[in-house]
Amino acid sequence: TPNSEERFDGGSAPVTVLSDDLLAEHVVEDPHSYFSHLRETSPVHWNKAFRAWVVTRHADCLAVLKSPNFAADTVSPYFENRLSEREQTKWRPLFDVLRTWIVFKDPPDHARLRGLMRGAFTPRVVEAIRPAVQRMASTLLPAGEGRHEVNLIEEFAFPLPAWVISSMVGVHQEDLWLVSEWSKDIVEVAQGSLGSGDRRQRAQTAMLEFREYLRPIVEDRRRNPRDNDLLTELITAETESHQLTVDELLGGAILLLVAGHETTQNLLANCVIALARNPEQYRRLKEDRSLVRGTVEETLRFDGPVKSLLRVAVDEVQIGAVTVAKGDRVLISVAGANRDPRKFNDPDFFDVGRDASAQLTFGQGIHYCLGAPLARLETQEALNLILDRYRSVRLLTDRIEYDPKVIARTPLSVPVEFTS
Ligand code: HEM
Secondary structure, rough: OEEEEEEEOOOOOOEEEEOOOOOOHHHHHHHHHHHHHHHHHOEEEEOOOOEEEEEEOOHHHHHHHOOOOOEEEOOOHHHHOOOOOOHHHHHHHHHHOOEEEEEHOOOOOHHHHHHHHHHOOOOHHHOOOHHHHHHHHHHHHHOOOEEEEEEEEHHHHHHHHHHHHHHHHHOOOOOHHHHHHHHHHHOOOOOOOOOHHHHHHHHHHHHHHHHHHHHHHHHHHHHHOOOOOOOHHHOOOOEEEEEHHHHHHHHHHHHHHHHHHHHHHHHHHHHHHHHOOHHHHHHHHHHHHHHHEEEEHHHHHOOEEOEEEEEEOOOOEOOOOEEOOOEEEEEEHHHHHHOOOOOOOOOOOOOOOOOOOOOOOOOOHHOOOOOHHHHHHHHHHHHHHHHHHHHHEEOOOOOOEEOOOOOEEOOOOOEEEEEO
């Protein structure tokens, strides 16, 4: 292709690799072909533009996620080594919140925070939200005979998870749009580099406004604890002599709101897109509801809402045939791993009946997604409602546009027609 360059890898045969631009239009539109090409030609590939090794084989991705030689704190090295003293002063408020986030913590501090947060995600707390998810979902989608045109993102995939996580963290329903705006600004920078230019400024402003918005909500919940309530559990969490500090609590609540809505929104949307493109799989599901759980796992594998995860090597370490130097960044392409034919048969085929449980979209190892049971519950309930109401689903566009992001896979608009 015109974007190709020649490169020698590991001293063996020359391989042709694609351009390093992870935000090139064809990569954003179809990351799977891009990562599959990398996986088969240069499985541990130095991406000059992003300044990271891109790892695309399932076994290698799993090894990196489980290895103590890779740190999840990608923010501190950036902050400390790449920003001038003046810049550090300017961006310290943003950095100070990000570094309370469990996703950027490494052992031993990670285990302390995880112990405290895990208690808030008990099956009891997650299960308690199920009836409300069902009720909410059923008010969002049209009922009645005939054909229904629906803007899937605006009318369903955004409001459902946003409402669920907001109500779990005590945000008032009329403020959902505020939370969504703040989240969008923050998620952009939450990938190790604190973003750049205007985006960084917007993220810092959003982060501080968000924190001040949550402060009275947390104070109120401290005085009025509730049963089976995520925020109450976070506030009262205690292990041995530890409790979350106020900063950790507010930072944690922001992380949950940011992590809990866009990812689940995209999972839901990607699931409907895959089913609309594979009507025979939709019919199969309608006949056998026991496949709903597996369908959600298969969507996570086939077209998950997270494409990549980032780590930093804390030591010189081997990945496959490549020696990675201490301090090098590694981009773990879970999208690449999830279509690795060494792990999954016929990986480019969307098959609601397959065992997709080895998918890596919730991560793996000590940082495995805490919200996975909640995301699964929401997506399964949403899918069940769609199957209850509609005979078929059709996409009303040939081409879906995605937000150009390295980490997230975010469809921008998904017009569909449901037929009852
Ligand atoms: C961690 C994906 C939904 C809360 C993670 C990680 C991934 C992930 C890949 C690990 C990050 C890493 O290793 O660098 C997803 C996906 C979701 C989803 C694909 C939806 C489909 C949620 C929800 C919540 C949540 C709904 C909360 C309500 C968290 C938290 C962590 C996390 C707190 C940090 C765990 C740790 O660092 O120990 N998520 N997530 N996630 N997720 Fe999720």
